[in-house]
Amino acid sequence: xxxxxxxxxxxxxxxxxxxxxxxxxxxxxxxxxxxxxxxxxxxxxxxxxxxxxxxxxxxxxxxxxxxxxxxxxxxxxxxxxxxxxxxxxxxxxxxxxxxxxxxxxxxxxxxxxxxxxxxxxxxxxxxxxxxxxxxxxxxxxxxxxxxxxxxxxxxxxxxxxxxxxxxxxxxxxxxxxxxxxxxxxxxxxxxxxxxxxxxxxxxxxxxxxxxxxxxxxxxxxxxxxxxxxxxxxxxxxxxxxxxxxxxxxxxxxxxxxxxxxxxxxxxxxxxxxxxxxxxxxxxxxxxxxxxxxxxxxxxxxxxxxxxxxxxxxxxxxxxxxxxxxxxxxxxxxxxxxxxxxxxxxxxxxxxxxxxxxxxxxxxxxxxxxxxxxxxxxxxxxxxxxxxxxxxxxxxxxxxxxxxxxxxxxxxxxxxxxxxxxxxxxxxxxxxxxxxxxxxxxxxxxxxxxxxx
Amino acid sequence: xxxxxxxxxxxxxxxxxxxxxxxxxxxxxxxxxxxxxxxxxxxxxxxxxxxxxxxxxxxxxxxxxxxxxxxxxxxxxxxxxxxxxxxxxxxxxxxxxxxxxxxxxxxxxxxxxxxxxxxxxxxxxxxxxxxxxxxxxxxxxxxxxxxxxxxxxxxxxxxxxxxxxxxxxxxxxxxxxxxxxxxxxxxxxxxxxxxxxxxxxxxxxxxxxxxxxxxxxxxxxxxxxxxxxxxxxxxxxxxxxxxxxxxxxxxxxxxxxxxxxxxxxxxxxxxxxxxxxxxxxxxxxxxxxxxxxxxxxxxxxxxxxxxxxxxxxxxxxxxxxxxxxxxxxxxxxxxxxxxxxxxxxxxxxxxxxxxxxxxxxxxxxxxxxxxxxxxxxxxxxxxxxxxxxxxxxxxxxxxxxxxxxxxxxxxxxxxxxxxxxxxxxxxxxxxxxxxxxxxxxxxxxxxxxxxx
Numbered sequence: 001x002x003x004x005x006x007x008x009x010x011x012x013x014x015x016x017x018x019x020x021x022x023x024x025x026x027x028x029x030x031x032x033x034x035x036x037x038x039x040x041x042x043x044x045x046x047x048x049x050x051x052x053x054x055x056x057x058x059x060x061x062x063x064x065x066x067x068x069x070x071x072x073x074x075x076x077x078x079x080x081x082x083x084x085x086x087x088x089x090x091x092x093x094x095x096x097x098x099x100x101x102x103x104x105x106x107x108x109x110x111x112x113x114x115x116x117x118x119x120x121x122x123x124x125x126x127x128x129x130x131x132x133x134x135x136x137x138x139x140x141x142x143x144x145x146x147x148x149x150x151x152x153x154x155x156x157x158x159x160x161x162x163x164x165x166x167x168x169x170x171x172x173x174x175x176x177x178x179x180x181x182x183x184x185x186x187x188x189x190x191x192x193x194x195x196x197x198x199x200x201x202x203x204x205x206x207x208x209x210x211x212x213x214x215x216x217x218x219x220x221x222x223x224x225x226x227x228x229x230x231x232x233x234x235x236x237x238x239x240x241x242x243x244x245x246x247x248x249x250x251x252x253x254x255x256x257x258x259x260x261x262x263x264x265x266x267x268x269x270x271x272x273x274x275x276x277x278x279x280x281x282x283x284x285x286x287x288x289x290x291x292x293x294x295x296x297x298x299x300x301x302x303x304x305x306x307x308x309x310x311x312x313x314x315x316x317x318x319x320x321x322x323x324x325x326x327x328x329x330x331x332x333x334x335x336x337x338x339x340x341x342x343x344x345x346x347x348x349x350x351x352x353x354x355x356x357x358x359x360x361x362x363x364x365x366x367x368x369x370x371x372x373x374x375x376x377x378x379x380x381x382x383x384x385x386x387x388x389x390x391x392x393x394x395x396x397x398x399x400x401x402x403x404x405x406x407x408x409x410x411x412x413x414x415x416x417x418x419x420x421x422x423x424x425x426x427x428x429x430x431x432x433x434x435x436x437x438x439x440x441x442x443x444x445x446x447x448x449x450x451x452x
Numbered sequence: 453x454x455x456x457x458x459x460x461x462x463x464x465x466x467x468x469x470x471x472x473x474x475x476x477x478x479x480x481x482x483x484x485x486x487x488x489x490x491x492x493x494x495x496x497x498x499x500x501x502x503x504x505x506x507x508x509x510x511x512x513x514x515x516x517x518x519x520x521x522x523x524x525x526x527x528x529x530x531x532x533x534x535x536x537x538x539x540x541x542x543x544x545x546x547x548x549x550x551x552x553x554x555x556x557x558x559x560x561x562x563x564x565x566x567x568x569x570x571x572x573x574x575x576x577x578x579x580x581x582x583x584x585x586x587x588x589x590x591x592x593x594x595x596x597x598x599x600x601x602x603x604x605x606x607x608x609x610x611x612x613x614x615x616x617x618x619x620x621x622x623x624x625x626x627x628x629x630x631x632x633x634x635x636x637x638x639x640x641x642x643x644x645x646x647x648x649x650x651x652x653x654x655x656x657x658x659x660x661x662x663x664x665x666x667x668x669x670x671x672x673x674x675x676x677x678x679x680x681x682x683x684x685x686x687x688x689x690x691x692x693x694x695x696x697x698x699x700x701x702x703x704x705x706x707x708x709x710x711x712x713x714x715x716x717x718x719x720x721x722x723x724x725x726x727x728x729x730x731x732x733x734x735x736x737x738x739x740x741x742x743x744x745x746x747x748x749x750x751x752x753x754x755x756x757x758x759x760x761x762x763x764x765x766x767x768x769x770x771x772x773x774x775x776x777x778x779x780x781x782x783x784x785x786x787x788x789x790x791x792x793x794x795x796x797x798x799x800x801x802x803x804x805x806x807x808x809x810x811x812x813x814x815x816x817x818x819x820x821x822x823x824x825x826x827x828x829x830x831x832x833x834x835x836x837x838x839x840x841x842x843x844x845x846x847x848x849x850x851x852x853x854x855x856x857x858x859x860x861x862x863x864x865x866x867x868x869x870x871x872x873x874x875x876x877x878x879x880x881x882x883x884x885x886x887x888x889x890x891x892x893x894x895x896x897x898x899x900x901x902x903x904x
Contacts, residue, residue, distance in 0.1 A: 013488040015478030016673065020470050022493070027467025036465040037500060039493035041474070048489060198523040198574045208525070221496075222524045223463055224613065296776075302762025303755030306776045310754025313838050313876060321782035324748075324758045324774035326767070333815065334773060334786075363785065386765050421557050423592070424765055426615075 002035045003062035004153075006052055008077060009160060010043040012067075021066045021165055028169065032177055033184055033249075034062065044074040050084045057151025064173070067160030069143035071122045077157055081148065082130040092135045095127035095144040102142060140167035147172075184238065186252035188260035189275035190231040192267055193433055197222045200229050203266040207259060217252075218259050227430045228279060231267070233260045280308040283436040286443050287318035287376075294439065295363065295374035296322035297335055297356040299347065299381040300398060305432040320374050323360055335359030348393055350415040353379045353401035357413055361403045376442055377403040377411075380435045384427045396420045398431045402442045414442070454487045455514035456605075458504055460529060461612060462495040464519075473518045473617055480621065483639055484629055486514065496526040502536045509603025516625070519612030521595035523574045529609055533600060534582035544587045547579035547596040554594065592619035599624075636690070638704035640712035641727035642683040644719055645885055649674045652681050655718040659711060669704075670711050679882045680731060683719070685712045732760040735888040738895050739770035739828075746891065747815065747826035748774035749787055749808040751799065751833040752850060757884040772826050775812055787811030800845055802867040805831045805853035810865055813855045828894055829855040829863075832887045836879045848872045850883045854894045866894070 005025050011017045022039040029036050037060060042048040049068070056063045068077030082089045100119055126143040129135055136145030136156070141164040147156045156173055158165045192200055201222055206213045208220055221232035235256035237248050264271050272282045287294055298305055306322035309315050323334050328347055331337040337355040345351040361377025382398025389395035396419045403413040416438060420430045457477050463469045474491040481488050489512060494500040501520070508515045520529030534541045552571055578595040581587055588597030588608070593616040599608045608625055610617045644652055653674055658665045660672055673684035687708035689700050716723050724734045739746055750757055758774035761767050775786050780799055783789040789807040797803040813829025834850025841847035848871045855865040868890060872882045 012475070013478055013491060014482045015475040015480070015488075016675070018470055018472050018475040019491070023464070023467045023470040025467065026465055030466045036467075037495060037497075038504075039465060039471070039491070041491035043489060045489075052490075198572060201524050201574065202572070221462060221526055222522075223468075224522070226613070226615075298755075300762075301759075302767070302771075303750070303758030303774050303776065304762075306755030306778075307753075307759050310756075310776075310778060311877070311880075315754070316778055319754075320779045321786060322755050322774075322776035322778075323786070324755065324762070324776065326758075326762060326774075327772045330773035334775070419557060421554055425763070428763075 001033075001062055002037050002060040003029050003064065004038045004040070004056045004060045005029075005036060006049075006056065006063060006065040007039070007041040007160070008044060008049055008065065008068040009041070010045075010074065012041040013043045021160065021162060024162070024166065025064050025066070025169065028174070029062075029064070029177075032174070034177070044068060044076055046076050046080045046083070049076060049080045053081065053084060053150050053155065057153045057155070060153050062177070063150070063153045063155040064169075065155060065157045066165055069126065069145070069157065069159045071126050071143075075125075075143075078128050078130060078146070081133075081150070081155075081157070084150065085130055085132075085148070087131040089128040090131045091124065092127045092129055092144050094137065095135065095142075096124060098138075099123050099127060099142055136168050136172040138164060138168060139171075140164045145172065184248045184252055185234060185236045186249070186256040187235070188233045188256045190233070190260060190264060190267065190271050191225075191273045191275070191277055191279070192229045192231060192270045193227065193272060193279045194270040194437060195229060195267070197224050197229050200231055200267065204231070204263055207262055207266075213262070215255065215259060217255060220263075226426065227433045230275075231263060233263060235259065278311075279433060280436060281312050283440045283443075284309055284312045284315055284318055286440050290443055292318060292375040292443055293320050293373065294318055295320050295360045295377045296435075297331075297360040297377065297379040298322055298324045299326060299331070299356070299379075300384040301380045301428050301432045301435070302326060304428055305378075305380065305435050308432055308436070321360075321363075323363075325356070331356060331359075334363075336362070346393070348381050348383055348397060348399055350399055350401070350417065353381050353399040353415050354403070354413045356381060357401035357403040358411065361405060361411060375405050376439060378435055378439050378442075379403075380431055382427070382431055384424045384431070386424060394419070396422060396427050398427070398434070400431075400435055400438050402438045404442045404445075414438075453485075453514055454489050454512045455481050455516065456490045456492070456508045456512045457481075457488060458501075458508065458515060458517040459491070459493040459612070460496060460501055460517065460520040461493070462497075462526065464493040465495045473612065473614060476614070476618065477516050477518070477621065480626070481514075481516070481629075484626070485637055486629070496520060496528055498528050498532045498535070501528060501532045505533065505536060505602050505607065509605045509607070512605050514629070515602070515605045515607040516621075517607060517609045518617055521578065521597065521609065521611045523578050523595075527577075527595075530580050530582060530598070533585075533602070533607075533609070536602065537582055537584075537600070539583040541580040542583045543576065544579045544581055544596050546589065547587065547594075548576060550590075551575050551579060551594055588620050588624040590616060590620060591623075592616045597624065599628075636700045636704060637686060637688040638701065638708040639687070640685045640708045642685070642712060642716060642719065642723050643677075643725045643727070643729055643731070644681045644683065644722045645679065645724060645731050646722040646889060647681060647719065649676050649681050652683055652719065656683070656715055659714055659718075665714070667707065667711060669707060672715075678878065679885045682727075683715060685715060687711065730763075731885060732888055733764050735892045735895075736761055736764045736767055736770055738892055742895055744770060744827040744895055745772050745825065746770055747772050747812045747829045748887075749783075749812040749829065749831040750774055750776045751778060751783070751808070751831075752836040753832045753880050753884045753887070754778060756880055757830075757832065757887050760884055760888070773812075773815075775815075777808070783808060783811075786815075788814070798845070800833050800835055800849060800851055802851055802853070802869065805833050805851035805867050806855070806865045808833060809853035809855040810863065813857060813863060827857050828891060830887055830891050830894075831855075832883055834879070834883055836876045836883070838876055846871070848874060848879050850879070850886070852883075852887055852890050854890045856894045856897075866890075 026036045129146040133146040133148040145158045145168045217236045223230045235252045237252045303324045325331040336359045356379035357377040379401040385395035401415045405411045478488045581598040585598040585600040597610045597620045669688045675682045687704045689704045755776045777783040788811045808831035809829040831853040837847035853867045857863045
C-alpha cells in the first residue's frame with residue numbers, strides 16, 4: 001500500500017513551524033508496512049489543497065491530511081474537500097453537542113442546554129464535514145476529523161495540533177489500517193563511528209544489490225549523522241495474504257537480522273550500536289562495566305567531551321572530572337605541565353598531550369589527601385581554528401593522549417595525532433568523539449604493565 | 453515570485469528525520485519577499501524526484517531542492533536531473549580537486565598530487581553535475597551544489613546536511629535571488645534570554661496589532677529557541693513599482709528598525725542581540741571588552757558552560773579554564789571545598805557553590821608560582837536529574853555562585869538559587885545560560901570592594 005501525507009497551513013510554507021506531523025505520521029505508517037511516497041505542505045489556499053488531494057487521489061491508496069479544521073477563516077479543509085467532490089457540507093450533531101458543552105463550561109454558564117443560535121457560527125463550523133464522510137470523533141479537542149474517498153485513495157483528515165492529531169491517528173486510523181495491512185518489511189540500524197559513509201559502503205559492497213553475497217529483498221541505506229554514520233538494513237519479503245501476515249513479518253525480521261549481522265562483522269571495530277544508541281553512552285557503559293573511573297584534560301574541545309559524557313544519567317559512576325585548560329597557564333598551574341615542555345614542543349604536541357593526561361591522572365592519585373583515584377586520564381590538545389594554524393600544524397591538527405594506571409600504580413601513556421579538515425565546530429565535535437574512541441580502546445585493552 | 457521546495461530522502465518519508473531544511477528555507481525565502489507555495493518530500497526514487505521537479509517546473513519560478521548529492525547509491529539527484537533534461541553528467545574539475553585534497557589529507561598521504569584513478573569512483577561522483585548547470589562551490593563540505601533551469605523554474609540543488617545547505621544558500625542563492633526581488637518588507641530579529649514567549653508578548657502588547665502604539669504594517673512573531681526567545685518585528689509597506697523598489701525597501705527597513713527599538717526598550721535587560729547573535733558570544737564579548745578573565749567550576753552542567761564559551765573563536769582572550777568537578781571528591785581535591793562543608797550542606801548548596809567559585813578563582817591567584825590570575829570565578833552545582841532529587845531539593849534545583857576579584861585582591865561572592873522544571877537535557881542547558889547571565893551581571897557591575 002502506498003500513502004501520501006498532506007499538511008496544510010501558511011505557517012508551514014512560511015517556515016514559522018517545522019512539519020513534525022509528517023515525520024510522526026511517516027514513522028507510524030512505515031511501521032505498519034505502508035510505503036509513504038510523498039509529503040506535501042501547502043498554504044491555506046483552497047485551489048492548492050484541492051489540486052494536491054486530486055493528484056494524490058490518482059497516485060496512492062491512502063492519504064493522511066493534517067490541519068485546516070479549526071474555527072478561523074483560514075481553515076479551509078472541509079469546505080475544499082466538499083467542493084472537490086461536489087457534495088454539500090453537513091453539520092455533525094455529535095460534534096455540535098461536544099462544542100456546545102465545551103462552550104458552556106468555558107463561559108461558566110449554569111444552564112444545562114444552550115440554544116444552537118447562541119453558539120457562534122465560527123465554533124459550529126468545526127462540526128462541518130463533507131456529506132458522505134465518516135466522522136472521526138475528536139475527544140481530545142474540538143474540531144471533528146473525517147475520512148472520505150477521493151479518487152482511488154481513502155483520505156483521513158486530522159487536526160494540525162500534534163496532540164489531537166496523534167490521538168485521532170491512534171484511535172481511528174491505526175486500528176482501521178492495521179487490520180488491512182500485513183507487514184512485509186523489517187529494518188535494522190547500525191551506528192558507526194570512525195568510518196565515513198563511503199568507507200562504510202565500500203565494506204558492505206558484497207552485501208549490496210549487485211554484490212556477490214546480496215540476498216533478494218535486501219537494500220541498504222546510509223546516513224551521515226556527523227561525526228557518526230548510520231547504516232540501515234532493510235528487508236522486504238513478498239506481500240502476504242492476511243492469513244500469512246505474521247509469518248511474512250517474522251521472515252522479514254529474520255532476514256534483516258541475519259544480514260545486519262554480516263554487515264556488523266564487516267564494520268568491526270567501528271560499529272557500536274543500534275538506532276537508539278549514542279557513542280558517548282556506549283563508551284560510558286564500557287567504563288562502567290569495567291569499573292573504571294575517568295579524568296579528562298581538555299584544551300581545544302573546551303569541555304565538550306565532558307559534556308557528552310555527563311549527558312548520560314548516572315555518569316558519576318565512571319566520570320570524575322574534566323579540567324578544561326584552555327590557557328597554557330592553566331595547563332601549568334592545574335596539570336603541572338612544565339613551562340619548558342610547553343616552550344620546547346608547543347601546546348599542541350605529543351609531549352604536552354602526554355603530560356596533560358598524566359597530570360590529570362595524577363591529580364586524582366598522587367596529591368596529598370587525594371581521594372579521587374582515576375584509572376584513565378585522557379587529554380586533547382589541538383587547533384580548532386579558525387586561527388592558530390601553521391604549515392606544520394594546520395587547523396584541525398589534534399594530539400590525543402590516554403594514560404592508563406596499572407596494577408603496580410605505574411601507568412602507560414599512548415599518544416596519537418589526527419587531523420580533521422573542517423571548521424571549528426566540526427573539528428571540536430570530531431575531536432571529542434576521537435577522544436572517546438581512544439578511551440574505549442584503553443578501557444578494552446586491559447591493564448598493561450609498562451610505564452611511559 | 454513563487455517558489456517551491458523539494459526535499460529528497462527516504463529517511464524523510466519514513467519519518468526518521470524531520471524536514472527542518474524546508475522550514476529554514478521557507479523562512480529565508482519569505483524574508484526575501486518570495487511566496488513559497490509548496491513543500492514536497494519524496495523518497496530516493498528517480499521517477500518521483502523527476503515528476504516533482506517537472507511539475508514544479510510548470511508551476512513556479514524558483515525551486516530549491518535539498519539532498520541526494522552524496523556519494524552512495526541512494527544519492528540520485530544529479531543523475532535524475534540530467535535524465536530529465538536529456539543532458540549528460542559532467543564532472544566538475546574544481547570539486548574533484550577539493551575531493552582529492554580532502555582524500556589526501558584523510559589518508560595522511562604525503563604526496564602533493566594523487567592520480568585521479570586512485571580516488572574511489574564513489575567520491576568522484578560527488579563532483580558530477582548535469583551539463584549546462586552552474587556549479588555552486590561547496591566550501592563547507594564535499595558534494596557540489598548546482599543550479600539549472602527546469603521548465604520555467606530556476607532550480608537550485610543543495611546538499612541535505614543542514615550546515616552545508618545553509619552555507620550554500622547564504623553564499624550562492626541569497627545574493628542571486630536578492631538582486632532580482634524588490635523587497636517591500638523588512639524584518640528585525642531580537643534575541644532574548646530570561647523571558648518566556650508569553651512574557652515577551654505581554655511586554656510588547658501595546659505595540660502589537662490592536663495595541664495603543666501599534667503602527668500600520670507592523671506585526672510581531674515569537675519563537676522559542678530554548679532557552680532563548682526570538683522576537684521578529686515584520687514591517688510591510690504597500691507593493692512598489694520596480695522603480696520605487698529601493699524606496700519601498702528603505703521605508704520598510706526604517707519602520708521595522710523604529711519599532712524594534714521600541715520593543716528593545718521594553719525587553720531590557722533581557723534583549724541582547726539580533727538574529728545572528730548568540731548569548732554565549734554576547735557574554736564573551738562583554739568579558740573581552742572589559743579585559744576580564746573567567747575561570748569556571750562546573751558540576752551539573754558537566755562542561756557545557758565551558759563548551760558554549762569555547763565555541764567562540766578567540767575565546768582564550770577571556771576564558772581561562774573550567775574545572776568539571778562531577779564527583780564530590782573532585783570538588784575537594786581540585787577546588788579545596790572542605791569535606792565538612794560538603795557533609796553539612798550537601799553538594800547542591802549556597803555554601804558549596806560559593807566555595808567552588810572561590811576555589812577556582814584562587815587556583816589562578818593564590819597558588820605558589822601561579823600565572824593564571826582570573827578576575828571572575830563562577831560555579832554551578834545542581835540536580836539535573838532524572839535521579840537525585842528530594843522534596844527539599846527537587847530535580848532542576850541549581851545553586852550558582854559568582855566570585856569577583858577586586859582591586860585590593862579581595863573578592864565578592866554572590867550566590868543564587870534557581871529552579872527549572874524540565875528534563876535532564878533542558879536543566880543543563882538552562883543552567884549553563886543562567887550561569888552566563890550571572891557572569892555578565894558581575895562583569896557589568898564594575899569592581900566592587902567588599903569581601904565575602
